[in-house]
Every structure is written in C-alpha cells, then in structure tokens.
Amino acid sequence: MRANDILSLNAGSSSLKFQLFRPTAPPSTDDPTVLASGSIKLSSSGGAKLSIVPGPGSESGQETTQELAQDASDITSPDLLKELLSNLAKAVGKGYDAEESVGIVCHRIVHGGEEEEPIVLWKGHEKALERIDALAAFAPLHNFAALKVVHNTLTLLPSSHSHLYFDTSFHRTLPPAAQTYPLPPSPSPALPGNLHLRRYGFHGLSYSFIxxxxxxxxxxxxxxxxxxxxxxxxxxxxxxxxxxxxxxxxxxxxxxxxxxxxxxxxTVDPSLGYHLSPLPRTGEQPDGKETFAPLVRAKNGQTPEEGDEECHLMSRAEYFLNKKAGYGxxxxxxxxxxxxxxxxxxxxxxxxxxxxxxxxxxxxxxxxxxxxxxxxxxxxxxxxxxxxxxxxxxxxxxxxxxxxxxxxxxxxxxxxxxxxxxxxxxxxxxxxxxxxxxxxxxxxxxxxxxxxxxxxxxxxxxxxxxxEVHCLIAFRLTWADWIFGAFQTDEELQMARLAIAHDRSGDSERS
Amino acid sequence: MRANDILSLNAGSSSLKFQLFRPTAPPSTDDPTVLASGSIKLSSSGGAKLSIVPGPGSESGQETTQELAQDASDITSPDLLKELLSNLAKAVGKGYDAEESVGIVCHRIVHGGEEEEPIVLWKGHEKALERIDALAAFAPLHNFAALKVVHNTLTLLPSSHSHLYFDTSFHRTLPPAAQTYPLPPSPSPALPGNLHLRRYGFHGLSYSFIxxxxxxxxxxxxxxxxxxxxxxxxxxxxxxxxxxxxxxxxxxxxxxxxxxxxxxxxTVDPSLGYHLSPLPRTGEQPDGKETFAPLVRAKNGQTPEEGDEECHLMSRAEYFLNKKAGYGxxxxxxxxxxxxxxxxxxxxxxxxxxxxxxxxxxxxxxxxxxxxxxxxxxxxxxxxxxxxxxxxxxxxxxxxxxxxxxxxxxxxxxxxxxxxxxxxxxxxxxxxxxxxxxxxxxxxxxxxxxxxxxxxxxxxxxxxxxxEVHCLIAFRLTWADWIFGAFQTDEELQMARLAIAHDRSGDSERS
Missing domain, CATH: 3.30.420.40 (ATPase, nucleotide binding domain)
Structure with a gap:
C-alpha cells in the first residue's frame, strides 16, 4: 500500500496542533477523511499533554488525553513527536503505522519571505530549508518552532515528503503599490535571507480556507x-x-x-517606539547600555532569561508593541x-x-x-x-x-x-x-x-x-496567541487540500 | 494710536515667513489688510536673504530682496528679527514703527501637545511657555525654532502680546477612539511635558483655513x-x-x-525601524555602541555634527524614516x-x-x-x-x-x-x-x-x-520641507483672523 495519508502540523512555540487525513479513494473533490486530530501542549509546570480525538475515519472512538512521559520544556523535541506518532496508532486503529502510512507531512510556516509557492522537500534534500532558516532571524518568534519540527519529521518519517505552506504566500498577488513601503530601493542589503522590507501579509492559510x-x-x-x-x-x-x-x-x-x-x-506612528522611553531625548548621550530601545532576548518565544545562549534578539520597544499593547x-x-x-x-x-x-x-x-x-x-x-x-x-x-x-x-x-x-x-x-x-x-x-x-x-x-471556527481542541495559548492568531479556521485541512491538489497535479517532485 | 497691527510669523529651522496685517477699522468681518509679507531664508553658504513684498495696505510698491548684513547661520538669531522689523518700515511706508504699531505677534507652533487653545502671553509672563518648551524634546525638529522666535519677539516688541497657535489644536475634537493608540494607560509616565503617546494630528492651521x-x-x-x-x-x-x-x-x-x-x-509596520539594520538580530549581543537603532544628534534641524553641544537626540532609524524615505x-x-x-x-x-x-x-x-x-x-x-x-x-x-x-x-x-x-x-x-x-x-x-x-x-x-495655494514668496525649502509641508495655505492670515476674533471676543487677557 502506497503511503497516502497526510499529517498536517501547526507548530507554535508551546503547542503543536495536528490532524491526520486520508484522501478519498478513488480520487474525488471531496475533502479527505479525518483519521485523528489533536494537540500537544506544554504546561507551564514543565510537562506536556497530548490530546487525540479520533476522526470519522478511525476504527476507535475514544478521545484520549494523557500526560507524556517526557519532562518536556520544548515543543520541538523529537521525543514528543515520536510519542505523538506512536499514540496515533492507538487512536486510528490497530496496526496503524505512521511511518508506513504517512506520505506527506504538511507544515504551516508563518513567514515565508519572498516564497510564493509551497516548498516540497524530503530527507537528504533539506537544502531548500536554508532560505527559510535565514528568515528565522527576521521573524524569530514565528518560524523557529515550525522549522525544527520540519527537521524532526524528516528524521522520524524518512520516506515522507514535507510540504511547507507559508502564510505569506496567499498575498503574493498584492499589487506593487500595496506591497511597497516608501523606502529607498535597498535600505538594508545585508538583512538575513536577503529579505526585502516590504508588506508580506499573514493569516494566508486561513484566508485561503475562507x-x-x-x-x-x-x-x-x-x-x-x-x-x-x-x-x-x-x-x-x-x-x-x-x-x-x-x-x-x-x-x-x-x-x-x-x-x-x-x-x-x-499600526501606530512609526516613531512611537522611539518615544517609549524619554531617556535619550533629553540632550544627554545615553551610556550605551540603557538606550531608549534596549534589547531583550527572546528564546524561542519564551520570556528571555539572562545568560541564554541560543537566542534571538529583539528590541524592548518591539517586544512592548507586540506583547504589552493591543486591546488587552x-x-x-x-x-x-x-x-x-x-x-x-x-x-x-x-x-x-x-x-x-x-x-x-x-x-x-x-x-x-x-x-x-x-x-x-x-x-x-x-x-x-x-x-x-x-x-x-x-x-x-x-x-x-x-x-x-x-x-x-x-x-x-x-x-x-x-x-x-x-x-x-x-x-x-x-x-x-x-x-x-x-x-x-x-x-x-x-x-x-x-x-x-x-x-x-x-x-x-x-x-x-x-x-465558522473549526477548533476541535479548545485551549488557550499564551505565547502562541501571538503566533497563531489565525488558529481557529481549519488551516490543517486547508494544507491537506493543497497537498492533495499538488499531489494530483502530476508535477509532484516525488521521486 | 493703539498698537493694532498683527505680525504673523511662521518659523522653520532655516526660514522665517511673515505677514504684517492691519485689521479693518471700524471692525468688520472682512479680512485684515496686508501691509507686507515675505520671508527670511538662510542660504547654505551661511548668509541670509530677506524678501519683502509690500501689500495693498502699504504706501510703497516696491518688492525688495536683500542679503542681510549678519553672517547668519541660525534663523532664530535676534539680529535677524531686528533687521526684519527695521526693514518693514521701508516697505510699509515712512514713519512706520513696528514697536509702536504691532499689538499682536502670531506664531505657528507645530506640536502643542495637549494644548487645545492658543496660548496668549506677554513680556514678563513667559511661564506659559514652559509647557511648550518641555515638548521640544519630544518634537525636536518642529518646535525648537518657533519657540526661540517667540522669546525674541517678546524682547524686541516688549509691548506686544504673543499668540501661539498650534497645528495640533484643530484636532482636539478627535473622538477618543481616533485619538487613542492601543497601549497601556501610562507606558511612559516620565515623558517630557508629561506628553501622552496618542494621536495628535497636524496641519491644523491649514485645515482651519481650508x-x-x-x-x-x-x-x-x-x-x-x-x-x-x-x-x-x-x-x-x-x-x-x-x-x-x-x-x-x-x-x-x-x-x-x-x-x-x-x-x-x-505609516509602515511599527517594527520596521528595528529591522533596518541586521546587526543585533543575528544572535550576538551588540557591543552597546552599535545597536540596531543608534542615535544621531540633530541640532535645530541641521545635519548633526560631532561634538555639538546643544543638541537633540533622535534615533538613526527615526531619522531615516523621516528624512530618507517617502515618495522621493x-x-x-x-x-x-x-x-x-x-x-x-x-x-x-x-x-x-x-x-x-x-x-x-x-x-x-x-x-x-x-x-x-x-x-x-x-x-x-x-x-x-x-x-x-x-x-x-x-x-x-x-x-x-x-x-x-x-x-x-x-x-x-x-x-x-x-x-x-x-x-x-x-x-x-x-x-x-x-x-x-x-x-x-x-x-x-x-x-x-x-x-x-x-x-x-x-x-x-x-x-x-x-x-488655492497662497504662496506669495515661492522658494524651495530643504530641512523646512520636513517641518512645513503645510506651507502653502495661508497660515499667517488664518492666525491673524484668529487673533482678531480673539481680540474682539472681549475675553482678551490684555492688561
């Protein structure tokens, strides 16, 4: 039997949503059948909880929620993914083997930079990821977890293909005037991933589903x-x-x-961030440490800790505007x-x-x-x-x-x-x-x-x-709220639909 | 004869526009008669040029342009204002004495912070200026020159009253929702002048005239x-x-x-400024001097020079977004x-x-x-x-x-x-x-x-x-372009209208 099932993953910094689909046979325009869906969620106390809801296509009917054995502090841990795959078997039915059955793993990536089409890749051909890896520095809280999960699935499901769907791709049709900020042609030639400072747009998988x-x-x-x-x-x-x-x-x-x-x-005045602290505007040179927009370090979306090694930097003002403002x-x-x-x-x-x-x-x-x-x-x-x-x-x-x-x-x-x-x-x-x-x-x-x-x-x-909201597992996110505001519409199904369409279009790069 | 004439001043960082008006007598709703108008403009080579166009109310008819004797490098120099006042006499007619005739000097101030009404003050009662002075740090390139000119006119025309008109005041009617940025109630309690980080709006004298x-x-x-x-x-x-x-x-x-x-x-993404330089986003702590948004010093709207003492600080990113972007x-x-x-x-x-x-x-x-x-x-x-x-x-x-x-x-x-x-x-x-x-x-x-x-x-x-544009003296501004984009409509006349209305309303604080 050909590995035909589709596993859609939607990774945040402290949660991993998933849905497992089986395309219709013979091929039709009907949506694929859901075998199972659910989430892994980190708790603030250090553990991880796995929830699986068997779908209409499963043999079992029992919703299960369990604490995972791993003392997890990182949603991108390969061990968590391994546990997910082995538990899927219980939910879908006896004898289900994800490594044999899953042909495509879909991943939602928030920021795709200039990528207009989904990226398809498989084990040994991860080179295409370099372009996206480079964007992580640009959108540190968005892409970091998702890309780690991509690497993990290529290792644990070595015969599967990974499809990377970008929330930015839906907006590739923005006319030049809507895409362009009034800036000189190359204000920052040395930006990571050669990213252009332009309007990209987000929530794309959601808009596509809608x-x-x-x-x-x-x-x-x-x-x-x-x-x-x-x-x-x-x-x-x-x-x-x-x-x-x-x-x-x-x-x-x-x-x-x-x-x-x-x-x-x-949207606020673009200069507002520079006015959040009065210190350097009073005529005194700052001492170089306490500037008006000092840096804080944000590791993988978590509150930064002193001495963290692997970290991404963002300014305190940027952090403030993202995390301490809004209607809240x-x-x-x-x-x-x-x-x-x-x-x-x-x-x-x-x-x-x-x-x-x-x-x-x-x-x-x-x-x-x-x-x-x-x-x-x-x-x-x-x-x-x-x-x-x-x-x-x-x-x-x-x-x-x-x-x-x-x-x-x-x-x-x-x-x-x-x-x-x-x-x-x-x-x-x-x-x-x-x-x-x-x-x-x-x-x-x-x-x-x-x-x-x-x-x-x-x-x-x-x-x-x-x-309508399509939210099989209702849970509140903390950091992930920032990352997946678009959580409610069925992005996992939308990715599966796109993957099936891609698979049937005949131009698949599957070897 | 009561000092009745109105001198309207519109000060930028390298130019000073003026119009001298005489209200109708007996009082009517007609606009005041223009006695003279013109500008002082600094040249990049260090001099200053004075242009005066006699108005319909003057005895003379000769437009004059002259290099001023002062080797001026600062539009706010009291000497330049002194020369303006003495030259006005030639344009208006023999025997004209500004100190005797000018009762009100109107000043256009771009940023008035929370001031909803014009401020009226006179020599010895400059305390009201402190509130506005405090805003200079907040809007360094906007208010600096205008406030110096206010002080100069109080010295040179000691019996006159100064009326300060703020471009922000016209927008005092913005409903709370339009005024408010989604920020915590007091993100910056220590801002100069206790300024709130809200939407103020500008071009107000122009909108009022229109x-x-x-x-x-x-x-x-x-x-x-x-x-x-x-x-x-x-x-x-x-x-x-x-x-x-x-x-x-x-x-x-x-x-x-x-x-x-x-x-x-x-308007750009509020985080764009933080992405103009890739340096601190690559995982390395900055050395504390070369941050992503280093400070440059802008003195009185001029290109900052090393070692300048009296200076206002702004971030390089803010400078970039104000001066190096746009349709240009x-x-x-x-x-x-x-x-x-x-x-x-x-x-x-x-x-x-x-x-x-x-x-x-x-x-x-x-x-x-x-x-x-x-x-x-x-x-x-x-x-x-x-x-x-x-x-x-x-x-x-x-x-x-x-x-x-x-x-x-x-x-x-x-x-x-x-x-x-x-x-x-x-x-x-x-x-x-x-x-x-x-x-x-x-x-x-x-x-x-x-x-x-x-x-x-x-x-x-x-x-x-x-x-229609009401631009008696056509000249291109460089830095002032930034400050007075609203130059063309007749802000000087509008100030004179407001001053006359204020003067006739009977609640003048004139002693």
Missing part, C-alpha cells in the same frame, strides 16, 4: 469571488480579496501592522468576550454612561478603538475594490476568527454603525436571528443580505457571512 | 460643513471634518504617520511634478509600458504608492463620515497643498479611479476644464460635481474642490 469555503457556499469559483474578510482574533487582520486574489491586507512586514490584537498595538492593554484583559460583557452589563445598569466605573470605561475604549480601526479598513478596502480600472461588486463581508465569529456584540454594533452605507447589511439585520442561527450550521452561514433580500432594497449594502 | 474658505465658498457655516480634505505636499495628510470638527486625520503622534511625504515614510526615496526625486512628468513622457513614448526605463518605473511606483494610500484614507474617512449614529453627507472632497492643487495628473488619475464610486466626481469630470480654470480664481474653485450637476446624476459621487 475563500474556498465561501466560494463553495456561494456556488461560484474562488477566481470569481470578491470579498472583504475580517479575520478577528487575538491576532487580527483584514483582507481585500478581488476575484480570488489578495489585493490588500492590513498586516505588513510582520503581523504587527494593521488591526490591534490582544497584545499587539497594530487598553481594557486590562485580553479576553474580548469579557470586554464586551463589561460594556453590556454597564449599559444595562446605566444606559446613559454617567456612572460607569473606570474598568467599564476602559472596556468601552478598547472596543471602540478596535471597531474604529476595523471600520477604517473596511472603508479603505471597499473603495479599493470599487476603483477602476476593474471595479468589482463585493460578494460579501466575511467575519472569521474567534472574535469575528463569536462576538455578536461586535457584529451588531458594526451592523448598526454601517447601516445605510455600502458595507451595511443589505436589507437590514436582525440580531435575534444571528444569535439563534450561528451554532453548528458551519462552516459558512448567512448573517444577512442574501440574494433574495437584495431585490427589495435596491442593492444598498452587502451580504454578511461568517466562516 | 474649512473657513470652503464654507465661505459653499455659503454655509463651518459648523455645518463636512469634508474630506487631502492636504498633499512634501508633507501630506488627510483629514475627515464632520460639521466643522476634525474626527480623524492621518498624521498621529508626530507628522510621520499616515501618508508618505517627500522624505517621510508615512522611491522615485529618486522629491519633486512630485518631476515624478508625474516622467510618467507622462514615458506613456507618450510607450503606452503599453513594455520598454520603460528603470527611472520611469520608479516614478510610476512612487506615484502608485502615494495614490494607493490616498485612496485608502479617502475610503476609510468616507465610511466613518457615513457611519451612524450621525451620518453626514460629504459636502466635498478638497485638494490642497502644493501637490493637491497643482498636480492635475494626480487629480485626473484619481478621478478616473474613483469614477462611479461615492467619492468620484459627481456628474463625471472634464480634465480640460480643470487645466484652464485653476489659475487665479482662488482661493476655492470647483473641480466638478457642483450642486446643479447633481440633479441629473442621482447623487452618485461628490463635489470636488481645490483650495
């Missing part, structure tokens, strides 16, 4: 689908998709630009649901907002800032998609990600705000309907403005859709 | 006027004005955020007219763009990036102004600043791009009409979409207006 799902829901081709997608989670971004291609997105060189996240500032910093909690709950209960108590507590006011400000920036991006992308020479009617405004899908408070607030504008819900909206209809109807459901309603309303507004 | 001029043109009150203003020059910003109040603007904590300028990057960096020239001329001649030669030179391609990219960001802000502000709870019909899209008014290439490109959208020219546009009608009809002229046309086009699109 585009596929929405097109299918609309019964049209992705290449005929024009959307504004609000991908809102602890990492948040917005994307303008024109005829299936990303033409603008809010994240840039790194995931820091654009929308505020739970701990990320999003304004509200005092990174839980968006908690933020909106505070506002709701304050409104019920005191609709006129006269005697709100400081905490309630902070929650309101955090929400308002988040919504303000979101309205700005929606307006910007609305006009860009409507612009000549090839204006496109927008098929839908899509909400996804944890906040986008779950926060009916945000959607309702936004629907009221945008009512009567070209981006409002066509035909008006019914918040009660939203609340009752959202669950379990996924992956895509209509929030309002479907084709029928448009006939009565002269086309004012657009269709609103949500693309 | 709002006044456009309202007058539309025969309505400023408080009933809703505009999107594109203020495009070597410094460029966009502002959403709702019923006379700024509700959003593209510049933020400093003028760096937002639109690209001739040498400013505008992309195109290789900071002259926007040159950029568009290159594109035009390339198109005439080779409409299909197959054999464009590198220089032509660079010009095109610079233009496209500028236009892309501009479309984004227009779309963002369109949706924000149209949003509930108080959506406002937009009275006009206004172009101002050197580029906004002069570049028919940009306006035509934008009009074609936005055709058929809510921000396109209502009723279509006629580029030939634009070219022939622009000159000498100011300060406001219609570019298209006037009220009459709207009746035939069902209200698609908006009215486009331009607000």
């Amino acid at each position: 585009l596929t799902s929405i097109s299918s829901h609309l019964i049209t081709l992705p290449s005929h689908t024009t959307l504004i997608v609000a991908h809102l989670g602890s990492g948040a971004s917005v994307c303008a998709i024109k005829n299936g291609e990303s033409i603008d997105t809010s994240m840039g060189l790194t995931p820091l630009e654009g929308m505020p996240g739970s701990t990320r500032s999003g 910093a304004l509200a005092g909690t990174t839980d968006f649901g908690e933020i909106t709950a505070r506002i709701q209960s304050a409104r019920e108590r005191d609709p006129k907002e006269n005697n709100w507590t400081e905490e309630e006011k902070k929650a309101k400000l955090a929400f308002d800032v988040f919504e303000d920036r979101l309205v700005g991006f929606i307006g910007s992308y609305y006009l860009k998609l409507s612009s000549r020479p090839s204006p496109q009617p927008i098929d839908a405004l899509v909400f996804s990600g944890g906040i986008g899908e779950q926060s009916s408070f945000l959607r309702e607030s936004l629907a009221r705000k945008l009512e009567g504008t070209p981006m409002g819900v066509r035909g008006g909206f019914d918040p009660d309907r939203w609340k009752s209809e959202l669950e379990g109807k996924g992956p895509v459901y209509d929030l309002g403005g479907s084709a029928n309603e448009s006939e009565n309303t002269h086309g004012v507004g657009v269709r609103w859709l949500a693309c | 709002l006044t001029s456009i309202s007058s043109h539309l025969i309505t009150l400023p408080s009933h006027t809703t505009l999107i203003v594109a203020h495009l020059g070597s410094g460029a910003s966009v502002c959403a004005i709702k019923n006379g109040e700024s509700i959003d603007t593209s510049m933020g904590l400093t003028p760096l955020e937002g639109m690209p300028g001739s040498t400013r990057s505008g 960096a992309l195109a290789g020239t900071t002259d926007f007219g040159e950029i568009t001329a290159r594109i035009q001649s390339a198109r005439e030669r080779d409409p299909k763009e197959n054999n464009w030179t590198e220089e032509e391609k660079k010009a095109k990219l610079a233009f496209d990036v500028f236009e892309d960001r501009l479309v984004g802000f227009i779309g963002s502000y369109y949706l924000k102004l149209s949003s509930r709870p108080s959506p406002q019909p937009i009275d006009a899209l206004v172009f101002s600043g050197g580029i906004g008014e002069q570049s028919s290439f940009l306006r035509e490109s934008l009009a074609r791009k936005l055709e058929g959208t809510p921000m396109g020219v209502r009723g279509g546009f006629d580029p030939d009409r634009w070219k022939s009608e622009l000159e000498g009809k100011g300060p406001v002229y219609d570019l298209g979409g006037s009220a009459n046309e709207s009746e035939n086009t069902h209200g698609v699109g908006v009215r486009w207006l331009a607000c």
Whole structure:
C-alpha cells in the first residue's frame, strides 16, 4: 500500500496542533477523511499533554488525553513527536503505522519571505530549508518552532515528503503599490535571507480556507469571488480579496501592522517606539547600555532569561508593541468576550454612561478603538475594490476568527454603525436571528443580505457571512496567541487540500 | 494710536515667513489688510536673504530682496528679527514703527501637545511657555525654532502680546477612539511635558483655513460643513471634518504617520525601524555602541555634527524614516511634478509600458504608492463620515497643498479611479476644464460635481474642490520641507483672523 495519508502540523512555540487525513479513494473533490486530530501542549509546570480525538475515519472512538512521559520544556523535541506518532496508532486503529502510512507531512510556516509557492522537500534534500532558516532571524518568534519540527519529521518519517505552506504566500498577488513601503530601493542589503522590507501579509492559510469555503457556499469559483474578510482574533487582520486574489491586507512586514490584537498595538506612528522611553531625548548621550530601545532576548518565544545562549534578539520597544499593547492593554484583559460583557452589563445598569466605573470605561475604549480601526479598513478596502480600472461588486463581508465569529456584540454594533452605507447589511439585520442561527450550521452561514433580500432594497449594502471556527481542541495559548492568531479556521485541512491538489497535479517532485 | 497691527510669523529651522496685517477699522468681518509679507531664508553658504513684498495696505510698491548684513547661520538669531522689523518700515511706508504699531505677534507652533487653545502671553509672563518648551524634546525638529522666535519677539516688541497657535489644536475634537493608540494607560509616565503617546494630528492651521474658505465658498457655516480634505505636499495628510470638527486625520503622534511625504515614510509596520539594520538580530549581543537603532544628534534641524553641544537626540532609524524615505526615496526625486512628468513622457513614448526605463518605473511606483494610500484614507474617512449614529453627507472632497492643487495628473488619475464610486466626481469630470480654470480664481474653485450637476446624476459621487495655494514668496525649502509641508495655505492670515476674533471676543487677557 502506497503511503497516502497526510499529517498536517501547526507548530507554535508551546503547542503543536495536528490532524491526520486520508484522501478519498478513488480520487474525488471531496475533502479527505479525518483519521485523528489533536494537540500537544506544554504546561507551564514543565510537562506536556497530548490530546487525540479520533476522526470519522478511525476504527476507535475514544478521545484520549494523557500526560507524556517526557519532562518536556520544548515543543520541538523529537521525543514528543515520536510519542505523538506512536499514540496515533492507538487512536486510528490497530496496526496503524505512521511511518508506513504517512506520505506527506504538511507544515504551516508563518513567514515565508519572498516564497510564493509551497516548498516540497524530503530527507537528504533539506537544502531548500536554508532560505527559510535565514528568515528565522527576521521573524524569530514565528518560524523557529515550525522549522525544527520540519527537521524532526524528516528524521522520524524518512520516506515522507514535507510540504511547507507559508502564510505569506496567499498575498503574493498584492499589487506593487500595496506591497511597497516608501523606502529607498535597498535600505538594508545585508538583512538575513536577503529579505526585502516590504508588506508580506499573514493569516494566508486561513484566508485561503475562507475563500474556498465561501466560494463553495456561494456556488461560484474562488477566481470569481470578491470579498472583504475580517479575520478577528487575538491576532487580527483584514483582507481585500478581488476575484480570488489578495489585493490588500492590513498586516505588513510582520503581523504587527494593521488591526490591534490582544497584545499587539497594530499600526501606530512609526516613531512611537522611539518615544517609549524619554531617556535619550533629553540632550544627554545615553551610556550605551540603557538606550531608549534596549534589547531583550527572546528564546524561542519564551520570556528571555539572562545568560541564554541560543537566542534571538529583539528590541524592548518591539517586544512592548507586540506583547504589552493591543486591546488587552487598553481594557486590562485580553479576553474580548469579557470586554464586551463589561460594556453590556454597564449599559444595562446605566444606559446613559454617567456612572460607569473606570474598568467599564476602559472596556468601552478598547472596543471602540478596535471597531474604529476595523471600520477604517473596511472603508479603505471597499473603495479599493470599487476603483477602476476593474471595479468589482463585493460578494460579501466575511467575519472569521474567534472574535469575528463569536462576538455578536461586535457584529451588531458594526451592523448598526454601517447601516445605510455600502458595507451595511443589505436589507437590514436582525440580531435575534444571528444569535439563534450561528451554532453548528458551519462552516459558512448567512448573517444577512442574501440574494433574495437584495431585490427589495435596491442593492444598498452587502451580504454578511461568517466562516465558522473549526477548533476541535479548545485551549488557550499564551505565547502562541501571538503566533497563531489565525488558529481557529481549519488551516490543517486547508494544507491537506493543497497537498492533495499538488499531489494530483502530476508535477509532484516525488521521486 | 493703539498698537493694532498683527505680525504673523511662521518659523522653520532655516526660514522665517511673515505677514504684517492691519485689521479693518471700524471692525468688520472682512479680512485684515496686508501691509507686507515675505520671508527670511538662510542660504547654505551661511548668509541670509530677506524678501519683502509690500501689500495693498502699504504706501510703497516696491518688492525688495536683500542679503542681510549678519553672517547668519541660525534663523532664530535676534539680529535677524531686528533687521526684519527695521526693514518693514521701508516697505510699509515712512514713519512706520513696528514697536509702536504691532499689538499682536502670531506664531505657528507645530506640536502643542495637549494644548487645545492658543496660548496668549506677554513680556514678563513667559511661564506659559514652559509647557511648550518641555515638548521640544519630544518634537525636536518642529518646535525648537518657533519657540526661540517667540522669546525674541517678546524682547524686541516688549509691548506686544504673543499668540501661539498650534497645528495640533484643530484636532482636539478627535473622538477618543481616533485619538487613542492601543497601549497601556501610562507606558511612559516620565515623558517630557508629561506628553501622552496618542494621536495628535497636524496641519491644523491649514485645515482651519481650508474649512473657513470652503464654507465661505459653499455659503454655509463651518459648523455645518463636512469634508474630506487631502492636504498633499512634501508633507501630506488627510483629514475627515464632520460639521466643522476634525474626527480623524492621518498624521498621529508626530507628522510621520499616515501618508508618505517627500522624505517621510508615512505609516509602515511599527517594527520596521528595528529591522533596518541586521546587526543585533543575528544572535550576538551588540557591543552597546552599535545597536540596531543608534542615535544621531540633530541640532535645530541641521545635519548633526560631532561634538555639538546643544543638541537633540533622535534615533538613526527615526531619522531615516523621516528624512530618507517617502515618495522621493522611491522615485529618486522629491519633486512630485518631476515624478508625474516622467510618467507622462514615458506613456507618450510607450503606452503599453513594455520598454520603460528603470527611472520611469520608479516614478510610476512612487506615484502608485502615494495614490494607493490616498485612496485608502479617502475610503476609510468616507465610511466613518457615513457611519451612524450621525451620518453626514460629504459636502466635498478638497485638494490642497502644493501637490493637491497643482498636480492635475494626480487629480485626473484619481478621478478616473474613483469614477462611479461615492467619492468620484459627481456628474463625471472634464480634465480640460480643470487645466484652464485653476489659475487665479482662488482661493476655492470647483473641480466638478457642483450642486446643479447633481440633479441629473442621482447623487452618485461628490463635489470636488481645490483650495488655492497662497504662496506669495515661492522658494524651495530643504530641512523646512520636513517641518512645513503645510506651507502653502495661508497660515499667517488664518492666525491673524484668529487673533482678531480673539481680540474682539472681549475675553482678551490684555492688561
């Protein structure tokens, strides 16, 4: 039997999500069957927990959660991967041997630099990894763990092929004007990996999954689908998709630009970081150690420790803007649901907002800032998609990600705000309907403005859709929140789909 | 005779613009009469040139330009101001004595921090300046020269009052959500002047002048006027004005955020500055002197020199983003007219763009990036102004600043791009009409979409207006380009208007 199964891995710094798929036989356009899915998660006390949920394609039916024997402190340890593979057998059914059955291992890599296509490689041919390795210095917290896991799988599954999927690749279609920062042609010729300082965009596997799902829901081709997608989670971004291609997105060189996240500032004045400390601006030369933007060392996404050897450097200001800012910093909690709950209960108590507590006011400000920036991006992308020479009617405004899908408070607030504008819900909206209809109807459901309603309303507004969270294992991430804000949509399935398409296209490099 | 005349000063780091006004007598709503206007400009070789244009209210009619006797290297020298005052007498007419006649000196200050109102002060009561002095460390290149000039005028015109007008004050109406960066409440409690790290906005005197001029043109009150203003020059910003109040603007904590300028990057990923040098990101601790963002010293806006004593510090990265980036960096020239001329001649030669030179391609990219960001802000502000709870019909899209008014290439490109959208020219546009009608009809002229046309086009699109450059003395600035991108609109007149209004309001603090 040919090794046909596909193992999709989604590695953060303290967690490893996985799904094991079996493609349909004979080949069809149906999605592959899930044999098992789950995660390994490091605990703060030093251990590691493995959770496996057998899928519809497994012989077993028992969800298992166990502490792994290893005293793990590093999610990229080969021992953890080895335990995962041996435990998969129990979940899938007797006699399952990953080394024999897995033909392709898919890896999600956040930053792919200039790579426009996935990279396919196998044991003994790791040279292609050098280009990506070089990017690690550029995006230290993003790529580090994933690349170690790639090396581990090539060792433990030596006959498999590894497919590397980059979140940046989806945005390869950004027009030059949207890709380019106004900088001299080569401000930094010596950057690692010869990386250009340009806009790359992120959340790409997610956008790809959403585009596929929405097109299918609309019964049209992705290449005929024009959307504004609000991908809102602890990492948040917005994307303008024109005829299936990303033409603008809010994240840039790194995931820091654009929308505020739970701990990320999003776009601020580019000089703000230099003003975080007043010290060197008062006319005295700094002593060389305490500059306005001193360096801290971040090892593999963990809080830096003195004396760490293998480490990546980032400035304290950059660390601050990534980890200590965002709507969480304004509200005092990174839980968006908690933020909106505070506002709701304050409104019920005191609709006129006269005697709100400081905490309630902070929650309101955090929400308002988040919504303000979101309205700005929606307006910007609305006009860009409507612009000549090839204006496109927008098929839908899509909400996804944890906040986008779950926060009916945000959607309702936004629907009221945008009512009567070209981006409002066509035909008006019914918040009660939203609340009752959202669950379990996924992956895509209509929030309002479907084709029928448009006939009565002269086309004012657009269709609103949500693309459902596909989160088999719910767990809270700490550092990984920063890295995988896009966690909720089914990136593992999307990678498997791409791998199958690649495998069947006949131009596989499989030897 | 009461000292009644108003001297408006607009100080940059290497130039000092001035206008001398006489209010109407008896008091009326008419603008004051110009007695004289002009500038002092430092030359790179060390001298200073004084140009005076006598106004309609002067007895003389002779424009004069002269090298000043002082070997000036500093625009803030009291000697230069003294020479200006004595030469004004020749221009205005025999017997004119500035010390006797000037009652109010208006000063334009770019960064006013939290100051919402103009500051009025006089000799012996300079304490109010301390608040603004403290901001100099925060905005070293902006406020330094202007504050020195304030001190000089209090000495040389001891019976006059000084009115300080801040470019940031116009944006005091920004709603909390637009004002706030997603940062913890007090990330930097020890900042100079207790400055909060928030969005301030700039070009305020210009926006104020434009709002006044456009309202007058539309025969309505400023408080009933809703505009999107594109203020495009070597410094460029966009502002959403709702019923006379700024509700959003593209510049933020400093003028760096937002639109690209001739040498400013505008908005980039907030972490980009930390990636300009690869040095500290390669795993080695920096030696403490050569960090990724080393400091350079900028004295009074000049290129820093080793050993300078009185200096302000800024990081090399911040300097780079302010001075070495922007559309000029992309195109290789900071002259926007040159950029568009290159594109035009390339198109005439080779409409299909197959054999464009590198220089032509660079010009095109610079233009496209500028236009892309501009479309984004227009779309963002369109949706924000149209949003509930108080959506406002937009009275006009206004172009101002050197580029906004002069570049028919940009306006035509934008009009074609936005055709058929809510921000396109209502009723279509006629580029030939634009070219022939622009000159000498100011300060406001219609570019298209006037009220009459709207009746035939069902209200698609908006009215486009331009607000004319009022630049009596045309000269190119070097460093000052950075500081006074808003140079072209009549900030001096606007200050005089505000001073007269203040003076007549009866609550003057004049003793």
